[in-house]
Amino acid sequence: MKSLLNTLYVSTDGAYLRLEGETLVMMVDQSKKAQVPLHHLGSIVCLGRVNMSPALMARNMADGRSIVWLNEHGRFQARVEGPVNGNILLRQAQFRAADRVETALELSKAFTAGKLRNSRNVLLRSARDSKDEAEKAQLVRAAKSLAVNLRNVGHAESADSVRGLEGDAARVYFEQFNTMIKPQMREEFEYKGRSRRPPLDAVNALISFLYSLLLNDCRSALETVGLDPQLGFFHVVRPGRPALALDLLEEFRAVLGDRLALTLINRGQLRSKDFDFRPGGAVMLNDGGRKTVIVAYQERKKETLQHPVLEAQVEIGLLPLLQARMLARYLRGDVEAYVPFLNK
Incomplete structure (x- = not known):
């Protein structure tokens, strides 16, 4: 049975997510606020004004980790994922x-x-x-x-x-x-x-x-x-x-x-x-x-x-x-x- 990997929800206004080695780092006003090992994450959900580096986005696509953007109401805006491997x-x-x-x-x-x-x-x-x-x-x-x-x-x-x-x-x-x-x-x-x-x-x-x-x-x-x-x-x-x-x-x-x-x-x-x-x-x-x-x-x-x-x-x-x-x-x-x- 598949283990329940975490979904990372990022709701901090103006946050910037970037890749640092094997971890995701959240920056706010050029200051590191959080760091999470990528292997713990099954998906990432960004709420409101949250940005992401191209390197982190590419790594998520390679790992098969989806990224979703919702507005502050929780309404769907966009989804980014790698190649579809469905049967x-x-x-x-x-x-x-x-x-x-x-x-x-x-x-x-x-x-x-x-x-x-x-x-x-x-x-x-x-x-x-x-x-x-x-x-x-x-x-x-x-x-x-x-x-x-x-x-x-x-x-x-x-x-x-x-x-x-x-x-x-x-x-x-x-x-x-x-x-x-x-x-x-x-x-x-x-x-x-x-x-x-x-x-x-x-x-x-x-x-x-x-x-x-x-x-x-x-x-x-x-x-x-x-x-x-x-x-x-x-x-x-x-x-x-x-x-x-x-x-x-x-x-x-x-x-x-x-x-x-x-x-x-x-x-x-x-x-x-x-x-x-x-x-x-x-x-x-x-x-x-x-x-x-x-x-x-x-x-x-x-x-x-x-x-x-x-x-x-x-x-x-x-x-x-x-x-x-x-x-x-x-x-x-x-x-x-x-x-x-x-x-x-």
């Missing part, structure tokens, strides 16, 4: 499968079932932790509603039907997000409904940032096994859109995104001081807030859990890679079905 036969199988309506529908159902099951578990977990009986009942009702949608997904006859059920479940789920936030934190973290580009409150800024980090991990996992992250089955294919990475992301939004966001809020690890509130209503994590989230995200990825299919303890950060491998096996015809990750 062409696997990609041919992927493209053929995408042309088969029944295969695309089966995979759409699997990705959506994983999302709904894991989202339902987040609701039930919050219900168990709630001290308010009325709120507990409210969360349980929402979980039951998602269970109905989950059953209906299995009987859906078209991808559009699956998307409709997923959209309805997402609406019910996010209607309860405020309820999952501890009462003492709700004034500071008032959730006003899902908003993107730009996020209009701190909760949206946080979960969107986490989703961006997770999407990058899903895309890297797919490329590692040789799949094309652009050609999806559930998300509509558009130029420049990593549709398959978005498909895989659905299984992990609740597990690695929402649960971590709720933990950071409910434990008081993030406060309003960690966000910038811009004129016009846009909200974004500031430099301190991003660092807190990145550290928590990296720590979460190092935790282990029992994988329901492999029946073994695995690091959480390896889950996207394991699911990408299972998807590849399904597309090659090695297994009869793709089983999404279902968190208990």
Whole structure:
């Protein structure tokens, strides 16, 4: 099994990354601020204004280490990587499968079932932790509603039907997000409904940032096994859109995104001081807030859990890679079905 190499997140404004022997060095205002051995790194993510020397970039390409640039909101800007070594036969199988309506529908159902099951578990977990009986009942009702949608997904006859059920479940789920936030934190973290580009409150800024980090991990996992992250089955294919990475992301939004966001809020690890509130209503994590989230995200990825299919303890950060491998096996015809990750 592949070891979980670190992803280096660089969010220091104006940082310059250069190569020094077998290490990456971060310079700020011509002063050395950090140094990391290259062999510890699986990828590098640069947030905001971060520059890199040509020598370091060339070394990363030679080592097969990807570099991603995100803006300060966590939105994707660019990706640099070396020659594509993916298995062409696997990609041919992927493209053929995408042309088969029944295969695309089966995979759409699997990705959506994983999302709904894991989202339902987040609701039930919050219900168990709630001290308010009325709120507990409210969360349980929402979980039951998602269970109905989950059953209906299995009987859906078209991808559009699956998307409709997923959209309805997402609406019910996010209607309860405020309820999952501890009462003492709700004034500071008032959730006003899902908003993107730009996020209009701190909760949206946080979960969107986490989703961006997770999407990058899903895309890297797919490329590692040789799949094309652009050609999806559930998300509509558009130029420049990593549709398959978005498909895989659905299984992990609740597990690695929402649960971590709720933990950071409910434990008081993030406060309003960690966000910038811009004129016009846009909200974004500031430099301190991003660092807190990145550290928590990296720590979460190092935790282990029992994988329901492999029946073994695995690091959480390896889950996207394991699911990408299972998807590849399904597309090659090695297994009869793709089983999404279902968190208990």
